[in-house]
Amino acid sequence: MTRWKNPQLEHDPAHAKVQPRLSLVGRRRWWPKLRGDGDELWRRVRYPFTRRTVLRVRGEYNPKTLARERTIVDKRPIWWLIGLTLLAIVPALVGNTSLLSATTIFAIYAAINLVWMLIIGTAGIFSLATLAVVGAAAYGAAYFSIQFGLPWWGMIGVGSAIGLVFGVIVALPAIRLEGFYYALLTLGLVELCRVYVVQSKVFGSATGGLYGADTYVPESLQDTDGAVMLGYYAAFAMLLLALALYRLVNGQRLGRLLRTAREDEAFAEAVGIGYNRARVQVFLISSVALGAIGGFYASHFKGVSPSIFSMDQLLLMLAMIVIGGIGTAEGAVVGTLIVVLLDKMLIEWGPMRLVLIGLLMLGTVLFTRSGLFGIKAQFRAWRERKKSERRAARTEKGGEVVPEEATDIQDKQAIYYRRQDKAIRDYLKSLVTDELIEEHRRKPLGQHSEALERVLNYFRRGPVPDKYAVMAIKPFEAYRVVALAGRRGVPPRLVDDRVYPTLDEAYHAVFLRRVNDLLES
Amino acid sequence: MIDGYVIVAAITLASIYGLLAIGISIVWSSLGMLNMAFGFTFAAAGYGAWFAAQQFPDSAAAVLAGGILTGALVGAAVCAVAFLPLHDKPNFTVRSLVATLAISLLGTQALLATFGPRVKPLPKIFGLKAFEITEDVVVTADKLGAVVSSVVLLLLVLAWMKTSRRGLEIRAMMQNPEGAALVGIGVRSTAFAVMAVTGALAGLAAVLLSQTYFVSPYAGLLPLIKGLIVALAGGLGSVAGALIAACLLGFTEAATSAVLGGQYVLITQFALIIAILLVRPRGIGGLLDETRE
Known part of the structure; x- marks a missing residue:
C-alpha cells in the first residue's frame, strides 16, 4: 500500500528538481x-x-x-518640523555659550544663504554679490547708528533701504550680461567693497571695523548668558523669516517663472514669460531681505568688520550652499550647519579646517550632481540604470519576463501570458521537422497530422500586428506575402518581392516564414 | 597730470594684466571652464620662485624658471582635478567653476598652513639700475624687465599658438570644441597643454609682480580679480580684446592713482568695465562668443 503523496509538492520551489538561478533584482x-x-x-x-x-x-x-x-x-515637511523643533530647543540642549553662539552664527548665515538660494538656485543666476549687499547694508546701518544714534530697529530699516539701492545696482548688469560674465563682475564687486572699506577712514580703516552700534539686547542683559540666548532666538527668528520668504518666492508664481526661464530662456520667452522682469523682481526682493539681514547683523555684533567682504568668507558661503545642494532650501540650511560646525568646532586646526571644508566642497562638486540633497535622486538614477542594464543583458525576445522587468509591469496577467507562450513555443519547436514541412507543402489546406495541426493552431491565434498574410495581386495568377500593420488605416506591408503563381504555394510561403520566426524566437 | 611717469606705469601694468588676462581667456575659450584657481596658481608659483631663490640665490634664470615651472605644474594639477573628471558630466560649467573655487580656497589655506602668513621677498632679478628717458621720467630696471619679459613671453606663446601643431589644436578647440573632437583632437591632452601653458604665464606674472610686491598666500587674489575683469572687459576668448582691455585698464589704474589716489583705482576700473559691458555685453572683442554656442 503506497502512501498518499501531495502532487503539489512537485511545484513547491523548495522541492523543485532544478533550482532557479537567482540574480540580484x-x-x-x-x-x-x-x-x-x-x-x-x-x-x-x-x-x-x-x-x-x-x-x-x-x-x-x-x-x-x-x-x-x-x-x-x-515627507520633507515632517523633517522640517523635526529640524526646526530641534533648533528651537537648542539652548536647552547645549550647555556652553560658545556652542550657542556658533549656532547663532549658523542661523544668520543660513538666513543669508536661503535668500541667496533664491538667486542662485531659483533664478539660476550665479551671483556672488550677496555678501557685498549684506556687508554694505551692515556698514551703512552701523554708520548711521554710530553717527546719528539710530536704534536697532531703525538699523534694519536703513539696511533694507541700502539693500534696495544695491539691488538696483546689481540687477541692472544682470539683465544685460550672461551667466559667467555676471559671476565675475559680482566677484569683483565684493573685492571693490573690501578695498574701499579697508582704505576708508569713515568706515574705520584705522580700527579694523566699525563698532559701537546700537543692539537689540537691552541694557540689563548685556554680557550675560541671557544676551547669548536672546541673540540666538533673534537669529532663529531671522532664519524662520528667511524660510518664509524662500517659500513665498520659490513656491509661488514668481518662482515658477524663474525656474522655467532657468531651464530654457528661449522656451520661456516663447510661452510668454517676461523673465527679465521676473529676475529684476527677485533681485529687488532678495536684496531688500539681504539688506535687512545686514542691518540685523550689525545690530547683533554691534558693528561690522571688513572680513565680511573677504574672499575666504565668500568661498565659505559658497561651500555651504554647494555642499547642501544648489536649488533646495534644506540644502542651504544643512550645508550651512555642516560648514559652520566644522569652522567653529575645529578652530584649533587653524587654516587646515578651511582646507578640509575646501576638500569637502571639491568632493561634493566632483561626485554629486547637486550636493548632499541630490545624492538620493542620483543614487536612484544610477540604480535604475544598472537595473535596466542587467535586464537588457538577460532578456530574450519573446522570452519569459525576467524578475527585474516583472516588478515594473503593472498587468500581472501579461507576465503569466508570456510564460505560457514561452512554454508552448518550446514544445512546438520540438514538433517542427522536415517531414512536417513537407506535409504542409504537399497539402496546405485540409486534414493534417496532429503535430502539424497543433503548430498551425498556434500560428492562427497569433496577434494581428506583423501577422503574415497572403495578398492576391491577380486572383488565381499572382499572390504575394504581406505583413499586417495591425492598425486601422495603415496598409499591410510587402515582406519580399517573390510572386507565387498559386494560392497553395503562397500559403506554404507564409507557413515557412512563421516556422522560421518560431524557431528563431 | 598725464605725464611720462603715468605712461610708464600704465605700460608696466598693461603688460602684466595682459599676461594674466590672456591665461584666463584662453582657458575659457578652449576648455569652456572659468579657472578661478588662477590666483592660487599665481601664489603657488610665487612660492616656487621663492624656493628656487633659496636654492640658487644668485641666478635670475633659476628664479624665473622656478616660478614658471611651478605655475605650469600647478596648472596641470588643476586640470587633472577640476577638468578631467567633470568635462563630460552634466552641468559642467557651473561645476567646474565651483571646483576651481574650491581648489582656490583649499590651496590658499594649505599655503598659509605650510608657509605661514609672513610675506616672503624675491630677489631683484633685473638688478637695481635705473634709466633716465627724460629728466623727470626714470624707468627702473624691474619695470623695464617686467615689460620686456612679459611682452617676449606673450609673443612667444602667441607665435607658438600660431605655428605649432599643438597651438593649432588649441585654436581649433577655441573655435569649436565638438568639431575639434570630431577631427581627432584629444580634449584631455589639449586641456593639459592649455592649463600648463596658462599656468606658466601665471608663474611668470607672479615672479614679475613679486619684484614690486611680496610673495604671500593671499597674493593671488588681486591678480585673479584683475585678470578676470580684464579678460571680461576684453571679451572672454578674444586675445586681441584682452590686450586692448589690458592697455585701457592699465592706463586707467595709472591715471587714477596719479590723479585721485590709490583707493579709487578699483572704483574707476569698475566704472569703466561696467560702461564697456553695458555697451558691449560680451566685451570688446567678444563677437565670436555668439558662434561658440
Missing part, C-alpha cells in the same frame, strides 16, 4: 503606509484660506489586499 521603492479608514482616505490638512496641503498624501487601494491605505508622497 532591483527592489521597488518601499513606502510606509498609513491606514485609510472611512473618509480618512480623502481627508487633507490644508493651510488656512488656501487649497495648499500641509502634507502631500496619496490615497489608494492596495491592489493585492484591496485595503484602503494612504502614502505620504513628500
